[in-house]
Amino acid sequence: MAHPEGTHTYRFASCMNTLPPSFLDELFRVSAVPDIISFAGGLPDASLFDVEGIKKAMESVFDDYGSIALQYTTTDGYRPLREIISRRYYSRLGLHVNPDEIQILNGSQQALDLTAKILTNPNDKILIERPGYLGAIEAFSFYRPSFSSINPDTEGPDPAELKNYIQSDNPVFFYGIPNSQNPSGLTWSDKRRKEVAEILSESDCLLYEDDAFGELFFDGKAREPVMKYLPDQGLMSGSFSKIIAPGLRIGWIRAPPQVLCAFNRAKQAADLHSNLFSQMVMTQYLEKNDIEQRTRMIAAKYGERCRLMIDLIEDLLSDSIHHTIPSGGMFLMLTLPGSMHSMNVFEHGIKEGVAVMPGIPFYIDDGGNSTIRLNFSASSETQIQIGMERLARVFHRL
């Protein structure tokens, strides 16, 4: 053999050399270390999963469908599940979305991957928020786009900046999370949603509206999706990961027909179709349980934890540390004084037994050196209390 074991030189696609450093998997690992209280991850609280209800749904899928649920299926997704999603778009948001406008995916992360795959060529511009969701930056980066990021004010992305970027960069799409953004926890105002739609409608730029958290407003009230004003230009992803169970990997995208057609093609090439059994279980579960009530219960719980965390930030941390005030979702963001570096806080935090998420991977520039994302959904109130005390010790030391 020409190459003794271990000496082969591999050729990789160019994208592998230009990816940003990876944080996600590392975080899942840190979050799993015992005794560490982790505010770093992005997990929903597993104790709020309806294990019994899901088990019952599984049993009835077996009893009603047997081997059909274990066979191959078409790429678009289980039709009764798409019908439920369609009905919920109407009941929750007043949106008319045909089931045929919906493609089932492996969690909404897959929507991020496939969107960039079907829409972007290398060096095409993608607009994101600043900060922006790291999983989106990661997924998009494989297609080697050029990123620009838009600063928010208190109501959402700055309209003047958005208009400038669209004129100067001709971006393929603008990716944003209008509801309880990850990582900032901020929500766009109703007025700003209309302004953003208006600006985009004057251009060819599509909107990718990531709605991972729209069902987790603490007050239980839905906000108007931007897509409502922009049906032809709006892609909107959703997910059952935050409100039912992420392990089943069921999300979806709503897109205009031509775009959905490309999505379907890309999904088929990527993995043929999503887990049919899980799709049928989800359908049964949604049909037989009051998911709206359950979602309100989860959102209210996260709201209590968020308020506790904010109270502790204000009680225990220095006034020079600013925090956002989320109205929903799972995250809030701290902004540090200029003298502190987020990686320092992270490293000292681990030693003190508390994990936080440095802002770094959420920025395409160096803004993340002075921000930290905190997750409040995955910890009990006791853990939040202890974890914030540990974090206070870290801040006092630095």
Next chain:
Amino acid sequence: MAHPEGTHTYRFASCMNTLPPSFLDELFRVSAVPDIISFAGGLPDASLFDVEGIKKAMESVFDDYGSIALQYTTTDGYRPLREIISRRYYSRLGLHVNPDEIQILNGSQQALDLTAKILTNPNDKILIERPGYLGAIEAFSFYRPSFSSINPDTEGPDPAELKNYIQSDNPVFFYGIPNSQNPSGLTWSDKRRKEVAEILSESDCLLYEDDAFGELFFDGKAREPVMKYLPDQGLMSGSFSKIIAPGLRIGWIRAPPQVLCAFNRAKQAADLHSNLFSQMVMTQYLEKNDIEQRTRMIAAKYGERCRLMIDLIEDLLSDSIHHTIPSGGMFLMLTLPGSMHSMNVFEHGIKEGVAVMPGIPFYIDDGGNSTIRLNFSASSETQIQIGMERLARVFHRL
């Protein structure tokens, strides 16, 4: 709004304009039309799924793990499942594969997508067999490679052609299915496996060995994987779809460490991780059932159906129609006389109530005009009898 509904002009990635026409989803649909006997699809026989056994495994996952099975997890895959796959590589094939060399994926289709994603730039050469698996051609095409295809003789890919292509094209990888290939049903000889490994080892070209059918040899005996001779250059994908249940979407890739590391990164960006619940169910199922015995039973059954189909081809069809003689898997291939076109056979077949798969999407040139793939795994012996009689009528008419 600048664009009244339905008039927006979309920009797509260049790959969307260069994809070959799609057949896969269309086929699933045709296969689902009642009264049509379909030899066109690629389904395992759902009546051979162990529904009760899988249901028991699901129940025990709920009872033993509860909400853990419904939570997010790490990208690499459930460790106990990777350990079982590792042990089976040793017990079945004598291969030492560390669980850390394995990445769990959504069926082996995802391995095809991610392989091209991490290894190829636009216009890079990929070598495939002629004919080659259409799902691979489809998955790779999104990354805009340049394809070359190698003709087989009775023992596998022609060594002289392989050597020439490697020297002239400098391909990034050679994709092949040495065991009961899809669509031809052919299996590489042991001697040819060594020759292919020897040729590749003198180059930088990786081997992607798709082992979807290695457990379905009718005689129940495993064949030596090419990867055995080429551990540093060999990627090998496997799947539980053919032997347990495709609806659970569990496959995997074995790759050298550097390549696996890139795989993990790409998988994380693509969909974070595979369905944890399904991974745990598969693990429980494999631990508590004699899967080797079950696999032999399924393979023997498919062998009977294959022999029946071949007998009927020889009895009912003209001698000018040649067929391959598979020793395993789910497919055989017909070669038509020059006067017949595979699309004609397909179209007349649908009218006659039998669906066949035209060879077209398996070729990067026009070889598919004179070949047809027949699936024998998804039909009962009665269906094979009736379907072949219908097909005979089509051939007599043409």
